[in-house]
Amino acid sequence: MSQSQVLARKWRPKNFSSLIGQDHIIKALTNALEQKRLHHAYLFTGTRGVGKTTIARILAKALNCESGVTSNPCGNCPACIEIDRGNFIDLVELDAASNTQVDNMRELLENALYAPTYARYKIYIIDEVHMLSKSAFNAMLKTLEEPPDHVKFILATTDPQKIPVTVLSRCLQFNLKQIPLTLIAAHLKYVLGQEKITCDETSLQLIARAAQGSMRDALSILDQAIIFGKGKIEESGVHAMLGTVDQVYLYDLLEAIIQKDGTKMLNIADGIEAKSLSFDTALQEMAGLFHNLALAQVVPQTINENLPEYKQIISLSKRLPPEELQLYYQIALHGRADLGLAPDEYAGFTMTLMRMLAFVPENLLENTKASVPPSVGNGEKQNPRTNKKISTISGINSKHTSPAILNNFMVPNTDSCNTNQSDIDWPTLVNQLKLNGMAKMLAQNCEIKTYSTDNLELCLLAEHKHLLEKKYQDKVQIALSEHFGNNIHLKFSVGKITGITPAELDNRDKQTKQQQAITAIETDPVVRELVDSFDAKLINSSIKPINNGGSK
Numbered sequence: 001m002s003q004s005q006v007l008a009r010k011w012r013p014k015n016f017s018s019l020i021g022q023d024h025i026i027k028a029l030t031n032a033l034e035q036k037r038l039h040h041a042y043l044f045t046g047t048r049g050v051g052k053t054t055i056a057r058i059l060a061k062a063l064n065c066e067s068g069v070t071s072n073p074c075g076n077c078p079a080c081i082e083i084d085r086g087n088f089i090d091l092v093e094l095d096a097a098s099n100t101q102v103d104n105m106r107e108l109l110e111n112a113l114y115a116p117t118y119a120r121y122k123i124y125i126i127d128e129v130h131m132l133s134k135s136a137f138n139a140m141l142k143t144l145e146e147p148p149d150h151v152k153f154i155l156a157t158t159d160p161q162k163i164p165v166t167v168l169s170r171c172l173q174f175n176l177k178q179i180p181l182t183l184i185a186a187h188l189k190y191v192l193g194q195e196k197i198t199c200d201e202t203s204l205q206l207i208a209r210a211a212q213g214s215m216r217d218a219l220s221i222l223d224q225a226i227i228f229g230k231g232k233i234e235e236s237g238v239h240a241m242l243g244t245v246d247q248v249y250l251y252d253l254l255e256a257i258i259q260k261d262g263t264k265m266l267n268i269a270d271g272i273e274a275k276s277l278s279f280d281t282a283l284q285e286m287a288g289l290f291h292n293l294a295l296a297q298v299v300p301q302t303i304n305e306n307l308p309e310y311k312q313i314i315s316l317s318k319r320l321p322p323e324e325l326q327l328y329y330q331i332a333l334h335g336r337a338d339l340g341l342a343p344d345e346y347a348g349f350t351m352t353l354m355r356m357l358a359f360v361p362e363n364l365l366e367n368t369k370a371s372v373p374p375s376v377g378n379g380e381k382q383n384p385r386t387n388k389k390i391s392t393i394s395g396i397n398s399k400h401t402s403p404a405i406l407n408n409f410m411v412p413n414t415d416s417c418n419t420n421q422s423d424i425d426w427p428t429l430v431n432q433l434k435l436n437g438m439a440k441m442l443a444q445n446c447e448i449k450t451y452s453t454d455n456l457e458l459c460l461l462a463e464h465k466h467l468l469e470k471k472y473q474d475k476v477q478i479a480l481s482e483h484f485g486n487n488i489h490l491k492f493s494v495g496k497i498t499g500i501t502p503a504e505l506d507n508r509d510k511q512t513k514q515q516q517a518i519t520a521i522e523t524d525p526v527v528r529e530l531v532d533s534f535d536a537k538l539i540n541s542s543i544k545p546i547n548n549g550g551s552k
């Protein structure tokens, strides 16, 4: 026996009262045993590790305990002890999944006719019974049609649909449920307490979650964690052992969506790709998170306080309106289904995120119109980052804009009366200069006032005069000199801008991209479907173009 099976075996329940998570079955069996309403064949169904064969063995003891048929076998009589040890002569335990045992199955079943050697009942426990051969099923059926009083069949399967109806109809069937996470965690905690091993709550939750409803798996994983941590269980070790990634990125992602921050959202998507995590899993986990958030809104007590993300779930559930959650959930599911159809998974994933950014259910829109977010409004909007009013795309039609700039943005030309403008395209030039940080910001918020061969005078927008520090001026001067290949004498003044600064141009650039993004999303078929089926309305200003080259 491997080390990792120690706890699972040691803590295997030996009576009904210590069984976790199958109360409905225990109650039915207990009543039947106490009222001596016994059946010839019992069938336990359920996924692996939920306790089917454990219940079968306890039932075998209950039927054969020397204290009499009981719901509470003594555990001390020879029958109970031998059954626990697995060498009780009148208990035949078979695993139909193993071929070697199936070969002589028919013969074994024919022996059922003979009375038990020692016990009250001759008991056949057959695990994975659906894998029996046809002839073996026939032999069993023969016994079941005219069952001798001394024979009991206790069958277990993960796949009851493969059992012949003729056999099924003669069995009393019990469907075992997956064990809820909270019960698994509580039991693990109890076991650890008894074993005097310390473990933090988060690790406990991680292990319980990884067990996926199986107590046996939970105990095995717990054993592995103890070995992995050399007797200590720690969160980092459990993550490493389970190969799980903590779900911090999920919460960051949702935060970015709530804040309508496309850049942050994209950065997280890039991070997911960089870590080679699957986008499919990410969408699955997102849908799971939305489900949890919805639960937290409707029945908050179902959210386990020991969950590592408990505080975040509660906080987010209070910030997101239920309608929006439902919509996000749908978008995540749709996105997952469409992942295979997308040009690539990255595109599919980010498109799904963009849909989340772009939508707010219609009724929410009505509610929020009057009050907050800056993104929900018409006409002029506050730019949340700069707190600066940014004009809509039609506002680009400025009198002072040079024709060259206008042409770049395909806005109808108007007459230019800005005589101060040189023929240097300053916005283009600024992008070519080797500048970054504050020096770049300085250059971006200027326009050319005068220009001659070696002399350049820039006018800085008054509201940015804090940028006029010598070191930034010097950097701009050096960059310009490098660009032109001769020493440029640079002079700054502060005042009103008559044309368009590169910074302003950037804003307009963003507006144009925004318009393109809106068009792309509006024509997206899934978006159309969501609009129709959810009564959703596209919030144009919530769409942020995603720019792989970073913000330009």
Ligand SMILES: [Zn+2]
Binding pocket: 064, 065, 066, 067, 073, 074, 075, 076, 077, 078, 079, 080, 081
């Ligand atoms: Zn007993």
